[in-house]
Amino acid sequence: MIQVTDLTKRFGSFTALDTLNMTVPQGAVYGLVGPNGAGKSTVIRHITGIYRPDSGTVTVDGEKVYENPKIKGRIGYIPDDIFYFPSATLEEMRKFYKGIYPHFDDALFEKLYDVFELPKKGQLRRFSKGMQKQAAFHLTLCTRPDYLILDEPVDGLDPVMRRQVMSLVMSDVAQQGTTVLISSHNLRELEDVCDHVGIMDGGKMLLERSLADMQGNTVKLQLSGEAPEGLEILHKSVSGRLTTLIVRGTAEEITARAQAANLPYFDVLPLSLEEIFIYELGGINEKVKDILL
Amino acid sequence: MRPYLTLFWKNIKRFWPLFAGAVIIGCLLKYSLYIIRIFHLYTPIYLAQNLLILSGFYGFVTALCLWGDLLSTKRNGMVYSMPVTRTGLFLTQFLTGSLFSLALLPVYKFIGGWMHPFWENLFSVYFLFYGLTTLGIMLSGNAIGAMLITFTLASLPMAVNWLFCNLFRPYLPSIAVGDEAARTLRSLFLNLGNYVASYSTEIWIAAGITSLFAFGLFLLRKAEKTGEFTVFAFLRYTFCCAAALIAATLVFQLLEQNVKTDFWFLFLYVPIFYFAFAMVADKRFLVFNQKHLLTVCIFAALLFNGFWVVRLDAFGILTYVPDPKSIQYAELYKEKYSSGVKYNPDYFNNMQVTVRGAENLTLLTEVHESLLDNRSFAAKDSDMVYITYTMKSGVKIRRYYPTYDNRSIYKKLQTATSNNVSIFGYDDWETFRERVFYIQVDRDSSLGRSYYFTDDETLEIPGGDVKILGPRLRNHMLKMLMRDADHGDLTQLDYVNYNVTIKYYDDRGKEQTKKLIIPHTITGSESFLEVCWDSVRGQADRTITDSTPLYRTDISFSADGSGTSHTYPYYIVD
Numbered sequence: 001m002i003q004v005t006d007l008t009k010r011f012g013s014f015t016a017l018d019t020l021n022m023t024v025p026q027g028a029v030y031g032l033v034g035p036n037g038a039g040k041s042t043v044i045r046h047i048t049g050i051y052r053p054d055s056g057t058v059t060v061d062g063e064k065v066y067e068n069p070k071i072k073g074r075i076g077y078i079p080d081d082i083f084y085f086p087s088a089t090l091e092e093m094r095k096f097y098k099g100i101y102p103h104f105d106d107a108l109f110e111k112l113y114d115v116f117e118l119p120k121k122g123q124l125r126r127f128s129k130g131m132q133k134q135a136a137f138h139l140t141l142c143t144r145p146d147y148l149i150l151d152e153p154v155d156g157l158d159p160v161m162r163r164q165v166m167s168l169v170m171s172d173v174a175q176q177g178t179t180v181l182i183s184s185h186n187l188r189e190l191e192d193v194c195d196h197v198g199i200m201d202g203g204k205m206l207l208e209r210s211l212a213d214m215q216g217n218t219v220k221l222q223l224s225g226e227a228p229e230g231l232e233i234l235h236k237s238v239s240g241r242l243t244t245l246i247v248r249g250t251a252e253e254i255t256a257r258a259q260a261a262n263l264p265y266f267d268v269l270p271l272s273l274e275e276i277f278i279y280e281l282g283g284i285n286e287k288v289k290d291i292l293l
Numbered sequence: 294m295r296p297y298l299t300l301f302w303k304n305i306k307r308f309w310p311l312f313a314g315a316v317i318i319g320c321l322l323k324y325s326l327y328i329i330r331i332f333h334l335y336t337p338i339y340l341a342q343n344l345l346i347l348s349g350f351y352g353f354v355t356a357l358c359l360w361g362d363l364l365s366t367k368r369n370g371m372v373y374s375m376p377v378t379r380t381g382l383f384l385t386q387f388l389t390g391s392l393f394s395l396a397l398l399p400v401y402k403f404i405g406g407w408m409h410p411f412w413e414n415l416f417s418v419y420f421l422f423y424g425l426t427t428l429g430i431m432l433s434g435n436a437i438g439a440m441l442i443t444f445t446l447a448s449l450p451m452a453v454n455w456l457f458c459n460l461f462r463p464y465l466p467s468i469a470v471g472d473e474a475a476r477t478l479r480s481l482f483l484n485l486g487n488y489v490a491s492y493s494t495e496i497w498i499a500a501g502i503t504s505l506f507a508f509g510l511f512l513l514r515k516a517e518k519t520g521e522f523t524v525f526a527f528l529r530y531t532f533c534c535a536a537a538l539i540a541a542t543l544v545f546q547l548l549e550q551n552v553k554t555d556f557w558f559l560f561l562y563v564p565i566f567y568f569a570f571a572m573v574a575d576k577r578f579l580v581f582n583q584k585h586l587l588t589v590c591i592f593a594a595l596l597f598n599g600f601w602v603v604r605l606d607a608f609g610i611l612t613y614v615p616d617p618k619s620i621q622y623a624e625l626y627k628e629k630y631s632s633g634v635k636y637n638p639d640y641f642n643n644m645q646v647t648v649r650g651a652e653n654l655t656l657l658t659e660v661h662e663s664l665l666d667n668r669s670f671a672a673k674d675s676d677m678v679y680i681t682y683t684m685k686s687g688v689k690i691r692r693y694y695p696t697y698d699n700r701s702i703y704k705k706l707q708t709a710t711s712n713n714v715s716i717f718g719y720d721d722w723e724t725f726r727e728r729v730f731y732i733q734v735d736r737d738s739s740l741g742r743s744y745y746f747t748d749d750e751t752l753e754i755p756g757g758d759v760k761i762l763g764p765r766l767r768n769h770m771l772k773m774l775m776r777d778a779d780h781g782d783l784t785q786l787d788y789v790n791y792n793v794t795i796k797y798y799d800d801r802g803k804e805q806t807k808k809l810i811i812p813h814t815i816t817g818s819e820s821f822l823e824v825c826w827d828s829v830r831g832q833a834d835r836t837i838t839d840s841t842p843l844y845r846t847d848i849s850f851s852a853d854g855s856g857t858s859h860t861y862p863y864y865i866v867d
Contacts (some may be wrong), residue, residue, distance in 0.1 A: 012526065050373040073376035083367045085307065099299025100375050142301070 001026045002047055002147065002181065007056035009042055009203075016042045018203040019056065024196070029173060031194035032183040039203040040183040041080065044151050047181065060147060073102050076145030078136045080152040081137050084124040091120055093139055101143040109142040115164065129156040137165055141172065148172070150182045154189065166193050191273045210242045211273065219254050219270040220246040228261035246271070296377050297385045304389040309359050312396045313353045319344070319400030348397060348415045352422035353443060355393050359386045360430045383511050387427075387504065394419045417496040422447070424503035431510040432528055441573065445536050446503075529574045530588045536597070537567035560597060564589050614661045615682050615690060617654040624648070624681040625657065661692070 002024035009017040017039050022281040024030040033041050040201050045051045046058045049072045057064060060071050084093060097103040113120070116134045120126075124135055133156050140148070148169065153163040170193060172178045184190055190197065198208040218234065227233070231254070235246040247254055251268050258266040322344060363370045397415040422443065429442035508527075541562035545555075561749070567589045571580040602608070625648055648657050661680060679693040799805045 035576070045377075047369065048370075048374040067378050069376035069378055069381075072374065077370075077374045079367075079370050081367045081370075083365075083371045085303070096299060096303060100296045100377075102295075102376070106459055 003059045005057045008054050027177050028196045029180045029194050030196040032198050033187050034200040037217050038201045074146040076140040076143050077149045078140050082136045087123050089121050097139050103144040105142045105144050112138050112202035148178050148180045220271050221247050223263050223266040224265045228257045297381050300385045312393050315396040316399050322401045345418050348418045349422040352419040353426045355390050356423045356426035383508050390423050414493050417493050420500035421496050424500045428503050428507040494568050533567050533570040534592045534615045536570045537563050540566040614658050617658050620654050621685045622649045
């Protein structure tokens, strides 16, 4: 489990993180969402041991990450801007990673050549951005990390490769129990893979929830007629005779209430992740627009 | 351990061209010597200095390359996310840098010969600049900043020298303490050959301190905001102040301004250079914000106050003359302007006169006061008198003064230093003569013999080279023993030094040894080098007269079977 508690980080007079709290459960696929400049990369650099907190703690399985080689050896990190040694080939980086990370898997490395189909020779810095990202996945997955930290992971990848990469990641999660933290500024990208989501902005965590909890507890009720009493309505919109309500409660509960109210017409629909967050955050405001739209 | 070894080998694989380049360029220097010598441009001593400069530059470049991975956010992300500690990372990089220093060894071996006094300093200078550059990188986080900080720190000793010895010299004519530090520190740049060889230990210590400081900063540094000129915000202002002071002092010197009349210009140059360096530090032109304005005002105020404290001698440092009763002994040295030798520690040591005894010390303090009354500012064409008091507490007080042709002062100096047998710990010659039992004269250890005479002993020295105390050498030795104030023209270059060892009993009856160096110019008629004698016979004569206070002995010898006999009178003390 990754635990961030009251994390604060300042760069000069600018406060990048302000008493941030975040929990990534063991085995979860956690989506960290926020607009540009929210502090996502900063918190990730704390989790990967690059930055030292000004205050607060960042722990993995109860141990502090900073200056902890044992913990850092279990974390695989793919930044948004990848560095390779000048003139290094994939094979050379493999040797380097093998020397650095204790659990590097050579067999998996050979196997992944069939997946990514990257040239073995040829300087990595001459690859396209997408190919460099593929190479990063190729190398990082082979370190067999217990924790995989991905900063804007699919940026630059074509749709097919995006699916392939995320499929690999999910496979790792399923087989190895890897805990994954993915940062993105696009909620839609994360909808299919994440089971936990956190939204941050201005160095603070605005909302952090399990998707199952959120989707199970909030539904869209479309109806004609008067709304049943006792519903916790988060949002209401009327279009002609059709009223759309966003209400808190399980689908079964709301269905039962609607039936009991003898409504001429009603339909209980699941919400998209985007819709859940819009209404959880109290409507579409500027912050949420930046994140979601 | 394995990650560090991997990093280490990666460094070697990435940067081996640096190592090879250093070897090739260093070795090519040897061939440049042939070209240079053809045109008689340099002597080897200058090339040794150049090699040391190259060594320092190599250290600078090596540090930049090895620590370059930390200079960008992209790179340091990979480095710090690896399962390594900062201590391990620093030591790995440092070890790589140390290994790269070995490139200097084949260079030294290949060039060899002329560079032999300096080979050790190749490494000390390399590590000094390696440490300074590493420190610069830790402070600034970028290559330009590292370069500026390295240059500033390396120039700091010279800047201190300029400040105390040149800028404030007319107001501090007597503070010689700055010279001691300046002599040690500026040797790195002004006279690398001789002085660096002498101060190798100090350079190693400086290299160690800067590296340790860099290590400490590396651990403290939060690895954020690389690219900022100074990672530690307060150091930005400190750097701008220090750099401005150095640059302003340099301009002041280059324009040869007179500190008496033009010192106001210093307070004009400092703000100009401060804002110039602030533009470099902040990477923008508009730096006239509140913080910078406040900093430059405070700095200028401190400088102004400091200047006037020195100018007015607010603490009475300049005019202080110690009480003779609290002085253990004093050392006096007079340097003639006409010598052309401004400062040579060998001459300093050779020509130093030790003044002891209450009467002599009182006289010396009177001389000191006279010098104070007559001191002149900005005296360029004058002799210098150096006085070092060793107090009974062990503290040393050093002063030096320019003196014009002031005959009364010279007279007093001569009186204070003549008949000064205090070098041997005695106040009078009579007592001293009775205690001397051995005199040995050597030209150097690799040639010739030493000899001495005891009572009634006739010593035969078979063959070999023998130094004979001819008239001139005898006179030199006598002069040294009698401590005549006028030592003669000792400032000419002497190619041969005669080492005189005198053994005597001190006032507690303990055996003491004093070594003196008598510089002697070999002339055609006294070319002892070509002398080779069959044998030497001599007999001590115990006659002592008033006019010949020392024993006189005649030595007869013949050379190479020629039958020629020569008699040379010389004086020894038995």
